[in-house]
Amino acid sequence: xxxxxxxxxxxxxxxxxxxxxxxxxxxxxxxxxxxxxxxxxxxxxxxxxxxxxxxxxxxxxxxxxxxxxxxxxxxxxxxxxxxxxxxxxxxxxxxxxxxxxxxxxxxxxxxxxxxxxxxxxxxxxxxxxxxxxxxxxxxxxxxxxxxxxxxxxxxxxxxxxxxxxxxxxxxxxxxxxxxxxxxxxxxxxxxxxxxxxxxxxxxxxxxxxxxxxxxxxxxxxxxxxxxxxxxxxxxxxxxxxxxxxxxxx
Numbered sequence: 687x688x689x690x691x692x693x694x695x696x697x698x699x700x701x702x703x704x705x706x707x708x709x710x711x712x713x714x715x716x717x718x719x720x721x722x723x724x725x726x727x728x729x730x731x732x733x734x735x736x737x738x739x740x741x742x743x744x745x746x747x748x749x750x751x752x753x754x755x756x757x758x759x760x761x762x763x764x765x766x767x768x769x770x771x772x773x774x775x776x777x778x779x780x781x782x783x784x785x786x787x788x789x790x791x792x793x794x795x796x797x798x799x800x801x802x803x804x805x806x807x808x809x810x811x812x813x814x815x816x817x818x819x820x821x822x823x824x825x826x827x828x829x830x831x832x833x834x835x836x837x838x839x840x841x842x843x844x845x846x847x848x849x850x851x852x853x854x855x856x857x858x859x860x861x862x863x864x865x866x867x868x869x870x871x872x873x874x875x876x877x878x879x880x881x882x883x884x885x886x887x888x889x890x891x892x893x894x895x896x897x898x899x900x901x902x903x904x905x906x907x908x909x910x911x912x913x914x915x916x917x918x919x920x921x922x923x924x925x926x927x928x929x930x931x932x933x934x935x
Contacts, residue, residue: 706744707892710885713921716876719930721745721826725802726752728822733799736816738788739806743769743781746802750778753800757793759786760806791816800824810857810864817935823866827853829873829927833895836924839912840905844894854929866933873929879921883913886922 740758769783837843
């Protein structure tokens with residue numbers, strides 16, 4: 687997908703669902719890193735927190751009670767609309783959601799105590815601009831070898847053909863150049879078992895893992911063969927590969 691196609695896709699998914707996959711039945715095995723739990727552990731009730739690429743706010747709303755003010759931004763207007771609806775339903779009064787590009791953060795300098803970013807692009811320089819000295823930055827990103835057997839089956843996919851670790855090295859370099867210190871990173875890769883074909887189809891139609899999935903009838907024939915080859919007694923097997931970076935300014 688190009689930039690315009692990504693925006694159209696995110697707006698479409700934001701209007702339909704946000705990033706809510708809570709009803710998708712999937713069993714995960716292996717070392718896992720709990721994003722919300724780690725952010726809560728590192729935050730204080732006096733903190734101002736900025737979440738970049740917040741989507742529908744699903745992953746960040748549970749953190750709201752642990753900080754003074756939570757501000758989520760996303761470039762997709764529809765995602766922000768969904769996030770506001772989710773916030774209203776949650777009854778949390780210390781949450782704000784704004785449409786904004788991560789490449790141009792329109793906030794006062796040294797305003798936030800913590801910045802988080804989950805599965806979304808960010809600008810290290812912009813983050814450094816609005817983070818207080820000594821502030822914490824935490825990001826979890828999708829690695830290039832995520833859903834590797836699915837991408838191999840389709841012959842295309844998100845970051846398909848890109849060397850594993852390239853994005854992590856890029857972000858590590860950018861954070862260092864922006865003035866961040868105590869930069870730490872690690873990878874984790876868990877095995878996933880989707881319980882039904884419908885669960886897997888929902889994932890593929892609401893994420894850019896396989897771009898334009900389902901627009902060609904041939905995609906479903908490929909998926910059918912993939913399920914036959916990867917069905918186990920635990921479910922349909924694939925993987926979730928991620929990397930995490932934490933840093934201080």
